[in-house]
Amino acid sequence: MTPDRIRQEVSAWLDANWRIDRPLIEWREILLEGGWAAPHWPEEWYGRGFTLDQTAVVAEVFRERDAVPAAQVGPRGLASETILACGSDDQKRRFLRPILTGEHTWCQLFSEPGSGSDLAGLSTRAEMKNGKWIVNGQKVWNTSAHHADFGLLVARTDWDVPKHQGISYFLLDMRQAGVEARPLRQMNGHQSFNEVFMTNAVVPPEDLIGGEGNGWHVAKTTLSFERRGFSRRVRGSSIDGPKQGPIYEEYEEELRIAAEPYTWYPQREGRVDLVLPRARETGAINDPATRQEIAKLICLYTGARLASDGAEARRKAGTTEIIPAGSIGKLAASVIARQASVVHTMISGADAMLSGPDSAADGIIAEVLVSVPAISIAGGTDEIQRNIISERVLGMPKGFRADQGPFRDIKRNA
């Protein structure tokens, strides 16, 4: 279907159905029935089999009309895409609808205190007892876990096979006695994540997804959606400006809760946008040494943007791109953020000792200085990105591995 045709259809449908005086859930039920909740999904599951580009046209019309879309922000987007890709029909029937309507929120239960970069080395245990899976272990870095209804859980079900083969993937009911989420405070003072403790938590057998021992494959599916930005839609999806009407109040609240963990994310990227204004304001723009560092930052920032635009254009033109733009872009973001942090420090001088309302830009600069260390860790450390780039792009040989054979015999954290 052409973009124009899509625009016409969506507009006509919104003319007939969109009203601002409906409760949010009721509107979303209508949206689901109409087939506009997730147009890139297959027809039998609320969608129309659209491409992502076609789906973007639908989203554009919704934005123009200030019409509220389906709930796709935050980790629930990862849940729905994973269930759609790997789940049984029964799981799709039970879980997809309340995700799209916004009734259920989700979290991701992947990383563990003993298993960060080496996710497949996880040691949360799931055992079948009396027809149910019993889960024991601890997870960490779980965004939104403190209010989530369900969790995407990877746990070890077989300790006698190589590590990737003994993992299973579960849909965990978070509202049970055996699951406890505790907020985790970060070095920048924010609490964007949780630790989740599972003590004899129960999963019914029908909530195992993708089959026993096949969890690594399902986890890779989730991670591929995460890399493609399905969990971060939150930033682009808000309706511009406050809108009058009951449905907007509910929707804005949903967005606010989903966006809350990410308020400091612009700071971890270094706030390059504030460099020149701050340098002018403080007079640091006249310092030769600072000018050199600002110029380096501008070169990095401009060059990385041009390189990524080029990769994107080649992708659209269908050229086979051997460069994994994700890993290179992520490494570039770290380099840029670190250089921005250096420059902000030079500009502020001794004032960089202050934070909060006492400091420059109402604490934003101070927050940059203590948030930038996160960018080279979150979502795969720089070191892991360098491994990916050197092995997959440059074809350099893999190093010696000490984690072959049965997982039981592999050395791991106590």
Place this chain on the structure above:
Amino acid sequence: MQTEFSKEQNLLRDVVSRALRDKSPATAVRELMATDRGYDPAVWQELCGDAGLAGVHVPEVHGGAGGGAVELGIVAEEMGRTLFCGPWFASAVMAGTALLEAANESDREELLPGVADGSTIATLVLDDLDDPAGVGGSITATANGTLTGVASMAVDAHVADLLLVVASGTGVLGLHAVEGGASGLAIEPLQVVDPTRKLSRVAFTGVPGRHIGEVTGDTLNRIWDRICSALAHEMMGGAQHLFETTVSYTKERFQFGRPIGSFQALKHRCADLLLEIEIARALTHHSARCLDSGEGEPCAASMAKAAAADAYMSAARAGIQLRGGIGFTWENDTHLWFKRSKGSEVLFGTPAIHRERMMTMLEGAA
């Protein structure tokens, strides 16, 4: 503004790349760099006379192929990849650009065709190779065009049939044409770090010259930008060659029972280098597109020159270091690119000078 190379441009790159791999292997580079002349006239005739590589950026009316900074950059990149030895950069890039930007129409008509088809070897003589702001003062011209003064370094002047000299006279700087064999001209070859690019000291003692155009500050900056963009391309070609050969080497060299490329210390250095090269190359290609379209950042050429120089030196340092002791020998080819990198880093402005130039363009002088 164009953001990708066109089919024709990719084709040009393929043709130039094949020709240079054939005509400028490392053995030829080693042979030519040891000679005083520094190039092979037969190869020069094939590449410039027959294939037209000195005129890719020259308008068709002046005997060129009618391309722009992008086409010039493509050729420069391939020249840099193979360390082509010859006066192409001096003649096509430096002198060609000076003629295009500063010469009067009638002088362009007279002089450009020879440069474009390689029958004239020209160079641009400046009394400062660090900063356009420093040009002028050391060479002066009288009202009738007689030149006196010294340029402490000039690229490939020892083989030039035509020297284009920027000299001060009455009022703004002027561009002057001087014949290679003119009386009073003393060209003294200099000992250089990078023997693939020959430098000479050029002294003028009442040398007869011809005023062929005015060089305002803006003109000089435009010339500087175009030369720096082409030089950045040349550097990226060299950086890419070093990067590819270095990564290959780490896969072949065994120590401790493993290819050294399996050690993370080397893998991570290579990944960082890839990133630095990708960023510098994007800025470099962008600089040519800005020059051709007249759009984009005014400081694009300085960004490119600074980033390309740093990336080339990073690749050169890694090229030596990752080869260990072998990389430090004369027999191994890596030092040839290392030296070209060092020379290019400082020719037409160090990275620091270009960063300051870019900040001045963005924010005004400090």
